[in-house]
Amino acid sequence: MTAATLQAPVGQTSRGLWLGVLGVAIFALTLPMTRLATGGADAPQLSPAFVTFGRAALAGLLSLAWLGCFGGPRPRGRQWGLLLLTAAGNVLGFPLLLALGLRHVDAVHASVIMGLLPLSTAAVAALAYRQRPAWGFWACAALGSGLVVAYALLKAGSSLQGGLRFHWADGLLVLAVLSASFSYVCGARLTPALGAERVICWVLLASLPVTLPAAVWTWPQQAVAPAAWAGFVYVGLFSMWIGFFAWYRALAIGGAVRVSQVQLLQPFLSMLFAVPLLGERLDATTLAFGLAVVATVFIGRRMPADTRRPA
Template sequence: MRAQDSAIALNSIAVSDSRRTGSGTLAAVLGVVAFSLTFPATAWGLEGFGPWSLVAVRSVLAAVVAGGCLLALRIPPPDRAHWPGLAVVAGGVVIGFPLLTTLALETSTTAHAAVVVGLLPLTTALLSALRTGHRPSRTFWAAAVAGAAAVLAFTVLRSGGALTTADLLLFGALLVCAAGYTEGGRLARVMPGWQVIGWALVLCLPLGVPAAALALAHEPVRLTAHSVTGLVWVAAGSQFLGLVLWYRGMAAIGVPRASQLQLAQPLLTLVWSVLLLGERLTPAAPLTAVAVLVCIAVTQRARG
């Protein structure tokens, strides 16, 4: 009977782990979908707001939503030991990435900006390995590099491959965002993912309010359906909801594996760019999509 009880317990644990992995993967996928709309929404927002205004206002709006949720649920502040990590998340995904990519999109197309997203999974996995000491398998790294190379080749080919000042901003955004994802994924293992991004947003509120007031006073504002919709999405969708789902997914399936799901993000961004911005999609897109999905499947199965 003891052996039978042990077998039942092990089977129960396996089922529980499988469900957790499945829900974590779904959360990460939904996060990627939310992120894929960020660049088109930013382009819409720039139709009516200056870059500094757009970034500052989105941060304030997202912080108000997050702070309201934290207050309504009476969530106590995190332990003092977690605040340095939250500062990294705030600097990377709340301030750094939105600001650098928004400035880049003033002169770059969404297709060209997708280069940074194509390289983000590999950079996140690398920083995660260095931060946690985890070493994924060679198969994992081979598939990750192949997927990143496919996305990079596709996006660079589509945008002409010219390196500009916008590229420097995008590569800077790549580094700070990867750092924020890595630290956020680590924190999401000890506290709910929505609280990670929630407290990171609240942490930026004292800086965001005066920054928004200053930017709005110096940059022209033209409220249109596109600009308002873009602002609302980057604030509530990308900055809060997307990151809540993303950190939950990373906590469940691990940062390296979750980061590889983002290989599909540039292609989704290109699809939204066609549908929402009227950009033309090249015939190479379906082939690249198949290659990326194969790489994602390999990384999800690779055992680190």
Template sequence: MTRFDPRGVLLCTTGMVIVGSSISISQLILDYPPLTGQAVRYALAAAGLAAIARWWPRLDPAGVAPPTGTGTGTGTGTGTTVASRPRPTGRELGLLTLLAATGLAGFNACVLIALRHSEPAMVGTVIGAAPLGLALLAPLLHGGRPAPRLLVSAGIVVTGTALVQGAGRTDAIGLLAAFGALGGEIAFSLLAAIVLPRLGAVRVAAYGCGLAVPLLLVAAVVAGEPARLRLPTAVEAATLAYLAGLMTVVAFVAWFLGLRRLGLARAGMLVGLMPVATLVTAAVQAGRPPGTAQAAGVLVVAAGLAVGLTTARDTRDQGVRLASAARTSSA
């Protein structure tokens, strides 16, 4: 029987649309030391996510264990309820550190390098292959085989993404960096799926952002950014705050919540919406519609999503299986 989770699709779509539409605004901080700027962004986001986890724990019930009753000893039958907020085990902390290193710090570093040697369209086309990578790797992690229909769907989405982004110039360094960014994009979801069911979306996002900060600061020192360090302008400060609040906090939580509901393979299809959102945003800013090839690419992406998101095989349990294996190993 075909299973369709509209809430999961809406959450993942929200995350990808925010990320895709926010790419153009990042151009406002190109003159600010990039790695330092990303460290500031993730530090602000980690603080916001920690506050959400502390004060609004029920936003993501997966990250809070069921309340436990403790008697008062007065014989009145009353008690208190205590909601347990799980902390990551040593193994989970290692996975979160790897997520921060590859999916956050590494991804941003590779994108910055790639953009110095390639046109943005080429970089976006390579990263747009993420749905195919997730469709291939997600079932392999728990001993399964990729569903043929999901592979077909991923291929359609990747083809549509290539039409949306178009081609562009590059060199060997730019191509390697773009594939590095692709690997970071895939690792971001693969590693998160292992720890999401026990820690929850908010806490995974908070730990990931917090762990990325020192990694980015070390990279900034190696790149010689301290010599160019300065206070951001008003526009740069506002942009960093926007990227931290909407593009990181809201988009990450929405994506992780949706990923937990849909599973890796199905959620991976929706990564193809990121370049589409970028295209639509650019068209609105320019005041003119996209070209024929780009419009065709949007339709191809939509067709691929329709095939993948209505597949008869239920892939939502992939993250649960991965998390179950992680809990067993930790125990």
């Protein structure tokens, strides 16, 4: 094997990691911007349903224009199945569950629950690509999950009488994590054949017959603050569309198991963004748990993760 052959995967992985960092930086603003768009239970703005369908409809119309300008290969055969599964997670599942959850917990709290996302994505990718990460990787996954559960119990117990228990919205956020992980991997499997840009564009275009009428149906009837509309435009343009240009390509060329761990940056960035955007407080407990979750994922990323299962 030549030196060039050995170096190519290293360079490809590095490029994938940097594209992943770009995607994660864009996605990190999704939580505070969604919270800005929906408002809280005490001062609601756009409904979670409108934010879910409206952002996908906005991105779908942009996708229609993009495909019209640049064309390229179209999905065929079984690729349509993966596209529909990707749409179920990215277009409906994740944004709706996230928007519903953020009506009842603040973005700093939710960002720690989102700390499960890189480990969840890596687990789904390992199954999909028939890889077998080292036991240390799964030990880190279990530890990170335990920290997230402990944080959710601690924060809920500090504000509710009757002892430690989950806030019911935490369950929605966990389901959002699983939905996103599944759809990320489905989209990454399509990227080598269609290209990252076309994958997300076709996903959104295929969803448009549902998302556009639903967005019109759920259009807000009450006055909405300009800041809420700004949050909506961000999640439609960046979170739902541009961010996936980088993210799907990163997962495909850098390896979904490894690149997914770049998301270790996302909870921490979301917390930092929520402070100036929403005026939320970053308390010591939240910061400590967030950093601990980041540390477990960072250690897990260093564990071998590319051992193939026997055929």
